[in-house]
Amino acid sequence: MVYFTIFRQKSSIKLDLVIIIDLISLNVKLIFGLQLADHLKKHY
Incomplete structure (x- = not known):
């Protein structure tokens, strides 16, 4: 019984x-x- 509670x-x-x-x-x-979207905005 104790084992069962430990297992749970x-x-x-x-x-x-x-x-x-x-x-x-x-x-x-x-x-x-x-970050990727921000990076793309800066470059394009």
Whole structure:
């Protein structure tokens, strides 16, 4: 029974990590996209 709760906590932590990684990658893409757009505006 105790093992089950520990397992559940671990799996929820993994899920949180996946969500955090997704958010970070999304932010990186947004920042990169904005910088690229800014860069293109300066040159054209």
